[in-house]
Amino acid sequence: MAATTISRAQAWEHVLRARRFDWQRGLSYQHGPISITAGGEWHCSDDIDAPASQLLDIMLPLVARTTPLVMAQLGQSLDGRIATECGASYYVTGQQGLVHLHALRAVVDAVVVGAGTVAMDDPRLTVRHVAGENPVRVVLDPRGRMSESRFVFEDDSAPTLHLVGHEHVARWQACHERHGRGVSVGGLGLKEDGVDPREVIDLLRHQGLNSVLVEGGGMTISRFLQEGCLNRLHSMVTPMIIGSGRPTLTLPVIECLSQAMRPSARHYTLGDDVLFDLDLGAVAQTDRN
Numbered sequence: 001m002a003a004t005t006i007s008r009a010q011a012w013e014h015v016l017r018a019r020r021f022d023w024q025r026g027l028s029y030q031h032g033p034i035s036i037t038a039g040g041e042w043h044c045s046d047d048i049d050a051p052a053s054q055l056l057d058i059m060l061p062l063v064a065r066t067t068p069l070v071m072a073q074l075g076q077s078l079d080g081r082i083a084t085e086c087g088a089s090y091y092v093t094g095q096q097g098l099v100h101l102h103a104l105r106a107v108v109d110a111v112v113v114g115a116g117t118v119a120m121d122d123p124r125l126t127v128r129h130v131a132g133e134n135p136v137r138v139v140l141d142p143r144g145r146m147s148e149s150r151f152v153f154e155d156d157s158a159p160t161l162h163l164v165g166h167e168h169v170a171r172w173q174a175c176h177e178r179h180g181r182g183v184s185v186g187g188l189g190l191k192e193d194g195v196d197p198r199e200v201i202d203l204l205r206h207q208g209l210n211s212v213l214v215e216g217g218g219m220t221i222s223r224f225l226q227e228g229c230l231n232r233l234h235s236m237v238t239p240m241i242i243g244s245g246r247p248t249l250t251l252p253v254i255e256c257l258s259q260a261m262r263p264s265a266r267h268y269t270l271g272d273d274v275l276f277d278l279d280l281g282a283v284a285q286t287d288r289n
Contacts, residue, residue: 004046006033011052012103016132019063019107029064040064054268058100058277062211062232063107070201071232072214072221073104074248075273078237081245082218087120089246096271097236099129101215104234106132109209110161112200114220115141122151125215126158134158136209140200140220142190144168148175153183161207163200165190197229222250225280233263233278236270 014034021029027038033046040061044053062069075093076082083089091098105111106127113125118139125137137152137160144164146153152160159182164172166187176183186203188195204212214224224230235248254260263278 004033006044006046006048006052008049008051008055011048011055012130014056015059015063015103015107018060021064023064023066027066036060036064038064038066057266058268058275059103059107062104065211068205068210068212069108069231070212070214070224070229071104071108071234072224072230073101073234073236074216074218074221075101075236075238076248077240077242077245079241079243080248081242082216082248083246084242085244085246087246089121092240093236093238093273094271097238097273097275100234100236100270100275102127102129103132104213105135105215106130108135108211108213110136110138110204110211111213111215112138112140112204112220113214113216115139115143115146116219117216118146118150118152120217124151124155124157126155135213136161138163138200138204138209138212140188140195141168142188142195144172148179153179153181156182159184161186163188163195163203194223197224197227201229218246218248219250225249226251230280233276233280235276235278236273237276238273 014031017031018029018036023038029036034042034044036042042056042060062071074082075097077092082092111125117123126134134157137158139146139152139160139162141162142165161184162172163186166189169185169187173185176185189199201212214221263280266277268275
């Protein structure tokens, strides 16, 4: 009798089960041939194909956790650009990179984007290329300048939380109610240089949203990284040279490479793209701040 081989589709089912498992009450989980421990270590008693094994390696550390998760995902060219000068970014990465992004959405409670990303790309921020539930869509719009006619405000396939400066809350609540939208509005303080990522994270956790994906844009991700608020960063690099364009990350200037962040890293091939999985949990931020 031929040995059973675990496929990528079956491995994804195990990822979703591990996401639903209560890791606060149990530090290990087993379903069929696959056993998983907190932190993402896993073992399979059956044969498992290479794509399935890689999927478990990448995704299980994100779901088999006893602590909250704040991570970010970037798709970039070889020369560190996420878009052209005019903002064209559809798509920087290939099909497997797009599937990976949707998989990340399916394993978090909330996906966060800045107002600029919504204005430029008008994204759906839903799960369509993998099985799984849509996360809560969170739009950071501290100055309350978003257009009313954005997909995330008009679509009811996933909850949307619109975070604006405190002085704009009443106006936007009335706006969304007037249009009969199921959009929640929350208030943010506004620092001189923008949103405080820690305030955003605290607000989301108070609503039970403990696993968060910061999806864009580059300035929003840069702010979360600079403030030491990211546990993990997935950077998808595609073999493309854009030249002039919008940079992936914008951080304070450093004088020497000893001040550079050097997180532990793993890398995986996804089609023509290379995924760098960076663990930022142990990165000291003192030299940056």
